[in-house]
Amino acid sequence: MTAPASVKAPPSRRxxxxxxxxPPSRRxxxxxxxxxxxxxxxxxxxLGLGLLLFYLWPIAQTFYFGFTKWGPFGGSEWTGLANxxxxxxxxxxxxxxxxxxxxxxxxxxxxxxxxxxxxxxxQSRLRGRGIFRTLYFLPVVxxxxxIAMLWQxxxxxxxxxxxxxxxLVGVDGPSWMSDPRTAPYALAxxxxxxxxxxxxxxxxxGLQNVPKxxxxxxxxxxxxxxxxxxxxxxPMLSPTIFFVSVISVIGTLQMFDLVYLMMxxxxxxxxAAQTIVHLFYSTSFVKNDPGYxxxxxxxxxxxxxLLTAVQFRIxxxxxxxx
Numbered sequence: 001m002t003a004p005a006s007v008k009a010p011p012s013r014r015x016x017x018x019x020x021x022x023p024p025s026r027r028x029x030x031x032x033x034x035x036x037x038x039x040x041x042x043x044x045x046x047l048g049l050g051l052l053l054f055y056l057w058p059i060a061q062t063f064y065f066g067f068t069k070w071g072p073f074g075g076s077e078w079t080g081l082a083n084x085x086x087x088x089x090x091x092x093x094x095x096x097x098x099x100x101x102x103x104x105x106x107x108x109x110x111x112x113x114x115x116x117x118x119x120x121x122x123q124s125r126l127r128g129r130g131i132f133r134t135l136y137f138l139p140v141v142x143x144x145x146x147i148a149m150l151w152q153x154x155x156x157x158x159x160x161x162x163x164x165x166x167x168l169v170g171v172d173g174p175s176w177m178s179d180p181r182t183a184p185y186a187l188a189x190x191x192x193x194x195x196x197x198x199x200x201x202x203x204x205x206g207l208q209n210v211p212k213x214x215x216x217x218x219x220x221x222x223x224x225x226x227x228x229x230x231x232x233x234x235p236m237l238s239p240t241i242f243f244v245s246v247i248s249v250i251g252t253l254q255m256f257d258l259v260y261l262m263m264x265x266x267x268x269x270x271x272a273a274q275t276i277v278h279l280f281y282s283t284s285f286v287k288n289d290p291g292y293x294x295x296x297x298x299x300x301x302x303x304x305x306l307l308t309a310v311q312f313r314i315x316x317x318x319x320x321x322x
Contacts, residue, residue, distance in 0.1 A: 206240030
């Protein structure tokens with residue numbers, strides 16, 4: 001029996017795959033990928049241009065200036081490694097770098113305090129947590145000049161509030177910002193106070209990611225608040241602590257404004273409290289030696305890079321990522 005004439009044979013598989021409804025060709029796929037890549041470059045171009053102009057180019061320019069010597073009316077000449085040879089033999093540079101490292105270490109002591117306060121403020125039973133967070137964060141958004149004026153009043157050796165309080169218990173307070181023995185520690189106290197609010201807010205945000213079930217299970221096992229803090233809070237918060245420590249090191253090594261505002265030129269305590277950034281400013285803009293100042297700035301860049309690399313290396317031993 002033969003098939004009716006009206007019934008057509010089914011199209012071949014080859015014909016169906018070569019039609020307009022088949023999968024896109026490799027060429028069309030490549031064209032689409034190139035179009036997406038072009039649009040991606042267009043989108044990141046403003047950010048990339050800003051990064052190049054305001055970050056990468058100044059770094060390269062500073063590195064170049066470190067090998068030059070500038071005249072009093074501008075113009076520079078290539079001097080090779082002369083600035084870096086002078087830097088290695090300059091005791092003032094290494095004293096300022098040591099002051100910066102000591103200041104950084106003292107400010108880092110405020111991180112454990114911020115961890116404990118963050119854990120306390122994270123308790124659900126505490127009322128007015130938002131008010132406390134706001135009060136602690138106020139120094140972060142306050143102008144450095146206002147902070148310097150406030151602490152100059154507190155530290156004043158003649159009528160300062162701190163010395164008046166010490167006088168009530170029979171202690172004769174020193175001139176905090178004029179004595180080389182006390183000025184570095186007085187500045188470190190201000191640095192801890194200024195960074196405390198920022199560290200607190202970041203740590204409290206990290207505490208929100210700690211599962212509540214861990215505390216409930218540990219409470220069933222008989223763990224008290226101290227045991228829970230050491231065995232649950234600190235390990236689970238270690239990535240945030242690592243972030244805070246890295247940011248604190250980078251920020252405190254660049255401290256300039258407090259020394260500039262609270263240590264006038266000629267102060268007897270300035271050599272004991274001068275930071276490396278303040279020395280860079282004094283060398284480049286006061287003594288008008290930008291070539292040597294650029295070498296000092298590049299030294300600071302290397303120190304920050306090395307300390308950050310060490311922190312990232314050590315974090316493998318104590319940071320626990322859930």
